[in-house]
Amino acid sequence: MLKQIEGSHAVAEAVALCRPEVICAYPISPQTHIVEGLGEMVKAGELSPCEFINVESEFAAMSVAIGASAAGARAYTATASQGLLFMTEAVFNAAGMGLPIVMTVANRAIGAPINIWNDHTDSMSQRDCGWIQLFAETNQEALDLHIQAFRLAEELSLPVMVCMDGFILTHAYERVDMPTQEQVDAFLPPFEPRQVLDPQDPVSMGAMVGPEAFTEVRYLAHVKQMQALDLIPGWAEEFRKAFGRDSGGLMHQYRMEDADTVVVALGSVLGTIKDTVDGLREKGHRIGVLGITCFRPWPTSALRAALERARKVSVVEKAFGVGLGGIVSANVRTSYSGSLDDVFTVIAGLGGRPITRESLARAFTEVEQGTSAPLVFLDLNRAAVDRALARERESRRSGPIAEALLRDVGLVTAQLR
Amino acid sequence: MAVLEEEARLFQIRIHGRGGQGVVTAAEMLSVAAFLEGRHAQAFPSFGSERTGAPVVAYCRLDDREIRLREPILEPDAVIIQDPTLLHQVDVFGGLAKGAYIIINTSRSFADLGLADFIRDFPADRLVAVPATEIAMKHVGRPLPNAVLLGAFAAATGLISLESVGKAIREKFPAKVAEANIRAAADAFENVRHPAGATEHAQAD
Numbered sequence: 351m352l353k354q355i356e357g358s359h360a361v362a363e364a365v366a367l368c369r370p371e372v373i374c375a376y377p378i379s380p381q382t383h384i385v386e387g388l389g390e391m392v393k394a395g396e397l398s399p400c401e402f403i404n405v406e407s408e409f410a411a412m413s414v415a416i417g418a419s420a421a422g423a424r425a426y427t428a429t430a431s432q433g434l435l436f437m438t439e440a441v442f443n444a445a446g447m448g449l450p451i452v453m454t455v456a457n458r459a460i461g462a463p464i465n466i467w468n469d470h471t472d473s474m475s476q477r478d479c480g481w482i483q484l485f486a487e488t489n490q491e492a493l494d495l496h497i498q499a500f501r502l503a504e505e506l507s508l509p510v511m512v513c514m515d516g517f518i519l520t521h522a523y524e525r526v527d528m529p530t531q532e533q534v535d536a537f538l539p540p541f542e543p544r545q546v547l548d549p550q551d552p553v554s555m556g557a558m559v560g561p562e563a564f565t566e567v568r569y570l571a572h573v574k575q576m577q578a579l580d581l582i583p584g585w586a587e588e589f590r591k592a593f594g595r596d597s598g599g600l601m602h603q604y605r606m607e608d609a610d611t612v613v614v615a616l617g618s619v620l621g622t623i624k625d626t627v628d629g630l631r632e633k634g635h636r637i638g639v640l641g642i643t644c645f646r647p648w649p650t651s652a653l654r655a656a657l658e659r660a661r662k663v664s665v666v667e668k669a670f671g672v673g674l675g676g677i678v679s680a681n682v683r684t685s686y687s688g689s690l691d692d693v694f695t696v697i698a699g700l701g702g703r704p705i706t707r708e709s710l711a712r713a714f715t716e717v718e719q720g721t722s723a724p725l726v727f728l729d730l731n732r733a734a735v736d737r738a739l740a741r742e743r744e745s746r747r748s749g750p751i752a753e754a755l756l757r758d759v760g761l762v763t764a765q766l767r
Numbered sequence: 768m769a770v771l772e773e774e775a776r777l778f779q780i781r782i783h784g785r786g787g788q789g790v791v792t793a794a795e796m797l798s799v800a801a802f803l804e805g806r807h808a809q810a811f812p813s814f815g816s817e818r819t820g821a822p823v824v825a826y827c828r829l830d831d832r833e834i835r836l837r838e839p840i841l842e843p844d845a846v847i848i849q850d851p852t853l854l855h856q857v858d859v860f861g862g863l864a865k866g867a868y869i870i871i872n873t874s875r876s877f878a879d880l881g882l883a884d885f886i887r888d889f890p891a892d893r894l895v896a897v898p899a900t901e902i903a904m905k906h907v908g909r910p911l912p913n914a915v916l917l918g919a920f921a922a923a924t925g926l927i928s929l930e931s932v933g934k935a936i937r938e939k940f941p942a943k944v945a946e947a948n949i950r951a952a953a954d955a956f957e958n959v960r961h962p963a964g965a966t967e968h969a970q971a972d
Contacts, residue, residue, distance in 0.1 A: 354802035356795070488835075518837055523798045523810040621835030706838045 362387030372418035380516035412440035445480025450503035467702020494597030609638030784849030918952030
């Protein structure tokens with residue numbers, strides 16, 4: 351059924367269709383509307399049986415999800431930013447124990463400086479924690495990925511993080527096609543746990559493992575993710591047949607035929623990138639787009655094949671490794687057969703900075719023409735940066751950088767861009 | 768050429784107001800109204816500081832095909848200004864092309880607002896001054912101009928029907944408040960379509 355609703359509510363409805371039995375909730379923007387929506391459905395009796403547990407922190411949220419999942423319940427939670435960091439220890443434990451929890455991360459920047467707006471620093475900080483990480487391009491895909499995520503998580507006995515851009519998707523009203531309960535039930539069988547806490551058949555979960563077997567346990571976590579790489583395309587195909595939509599899978603290709611330059615990105619910025627690429631194609635540029643849906647496990651072989659003909663690769667990413675550069679770019683370089691000097695990084699949209707077609711077109715054109723630096727920060731205010739560096743040269747007590755920069759750029763409460 | 772035709776179908780609206788005036792809700796209702804008429808619509812807030820009284824911006828795009836673009840609306844086809852005091856505080860006309868719609872909540876004229884020079888090259892039918900706060904007070908009893916201005920938008924642009932605006936209002940507000948807002952939006956619609964008639968109607972009320 352077609353609906354015009356907020357992204358968060360679309361996700362809440364989709365999660366409810368997946369019949370979660372335990373939902374742990376701790377509010378943090380921009381995720382809050384999702385668990386609020388689910389809370390209303392549980393309270394109204396529309397989602398039943400389901401235990402909606404208000405917890406006292408994100409650490410508790412993930413800990414309760416772990417307990418619920420270990421007891422054999424389908425468990426769900428959602429978080430963002432500092433909340434994800436606060437639960438990090440439990441996030442690793444969920445993966446290490448192989449508990450099929452599904453969690454939405456409404457992507458948001460990480461402080462300091464504190465910033466509530468969108469980028470990918472939160473999810474990227476957990477890229478090696480052992481969870482499967484899927485990135486949604488639209489609210490429709492976010493909705494669809496949650497339905498796939500429960501299936502994936504439970505078949506593999508691995509937790510899955512569905513990443514959707516905070517505010518840009520969570521707070522956007524757009525058209526979604528909401529599946530029926532019958533459709534979701536047919537795609538997602540009841541949870542049949544591989545391991546469960548059962549007093550009649552006691553097991554120990556999270557046992558201490560010494561050097562004699564730790565490597566093997568960790569290796570098996572890797573093996574499971576590699577299995578996921580083989581299974582995800584098939585499940586996406588099954589989803590497409592059942593729901594009629596090309597959501598999920600490892601990646602999506604757009605106008606890649608004959609493309610000399612390929613733009614790689616994750617999440618909602620792909621829409622703006624596609625419009626930018628359409629504009630460049632009109633002017634004769636041979637450029638295409640590769641959207642990565644599955645970031646963990648990293649689809650090495652599929653990516654290598656997709657980038658085989660690309661002479662240049664421009665990776666647009668909303669986070670970066672301080673002291674290194676692009677995180678997604680570093681991953682792309684492992685899967686590119688051409689010269690590694692031809693993989694360029696564009697860091698964009700940090701802390702909610704708008705990403706415009708105009709700036710992207712300029713960045714892509716520079717990559718095509720060979721005039722781009724290997725690492726570019728899109729729309730960087732160079733003058734403000736230079737002033738900050740000058741202050742540090744001129745005075746030992748140069749003061750807090752963030753405060754001085756705000757003064758320099760002039761804090762505007764309702765900036766248009 | 769194909770690009771031009773595609774661009775022509777896209778219609779972008781920027782709504783300016785203050786925290787508490789229902790700016791974001793207005794954009795959402797506009798998107799719902801367009802959706803109900805079978806169009807693609809995308810509404811999103813500007814993600815600025817959300818405080819009562821602070822300037823707030825929300826956006827809405829309408830198109831006949833899927834909307835992929837996620838950048839803020841930099842070149843609007845219409846601006847709706849819920850609070851005229853923002854004219855002195857925020858660049859509400861930023862990126863506005865001549866010939867775009869300007870819909871302002873005011874009981875004064877564009878000239879009285881000091882905009883005579885700015886609007887000189889705009890067609891008269893694109894300039895809409897509507898006393899939305901007064902209309903809201905009359906029907907809703909609260910100075911909330913957001914739904915009222917959507918009635919004015921529907922009348923001025925013809926892009927969505929008043930009926931769809933009403934349905935969208937019903938989706939967002941509880942029944943009693945919704946009906947009052949629908950009457951207010953209808954009043955604004957008449958005010959824009961038949962300025963004199965609306966005045967007489969208002970006086971007769």
